[in-house]
Amino acid sequence: MTLTVTFTSLAGIVTGCSDSTEELGPPAATVRADDAAGGGTPPVRPAAHAPLTRSHPVKVAVPALFVEAPVTPLELDGRGRLGAPPLSRPMTTGWHRAGPSPGEEGAAVLVGHRDTRTGPAIFLNLKALRRGDTVKVTRADRRVAVFTVDEVNTYSKADFPDDKVYGTTGRAELRLITCGGRFDKRDGYADNVVAFAHLTATEKKA
Known part of the structure; x- marks a missing residue:
C-alpha cells in the first residue's frame, strides 16, 4: 500500500500510506529548545511574503526535525490519485507537479512516507512540528522559499x-502530508498528518 492523494476538482483526500506491516509506535523523541520545563510564549506568526513565480522544487529542509530531502515530481494516475515516492527511496519527498510550486500562490503539496517495511521514512516525526517552525524549499531557480508553520x-x-488542505488560499502556502494513527494490515493507517505553513521569506541559494 502506498501513500496516495486523490484530487477531486480543487480538493482531495489522502487515501493510503506506506506498506509497513506493523505500527512503529510513537515518533522518536525530538529535542527542542522550547521543551524546557515551564514552556514559553508562543512564537509570533510572521506576515505573509509576496508569492513567487513558478519554479519546481528540488530540496526540502525542516530544521526542527533534522530533515533534508530531495523532491521528486509526481503525477496523478488515471483515477486522480497522487502516489508517493518509490518505497525504495523512503527519504525522498514528492511534489504534486500539477498544482502550485512551493512559493507560488496557492497550496503547494509535498508528500512523504512515514515508514516502510525496512524502517522509518522521511516524515516519521512530522507530527512533532510546531507553530513557528520553518520549512525551507530550494527551487530550480535557486531561490529558497521559507515557510513558517501555522x-x-x-x-x-x-x-x-479537502477544502482546508487543498483549497484556494489567496497567498503562497505549503502542505506537508504523511500518514498517521493506528495501522491495520488490510487498510493501512487510519489517519493523515498535515502540516500547514505559509511563505514568510525568500533566500538566494549561494
Missing part, C-alpha cells in the same frame, strides 16, 4: 478536510 493536525481519512 498548525499541524491529524485527520481521520473518513473526515479529511
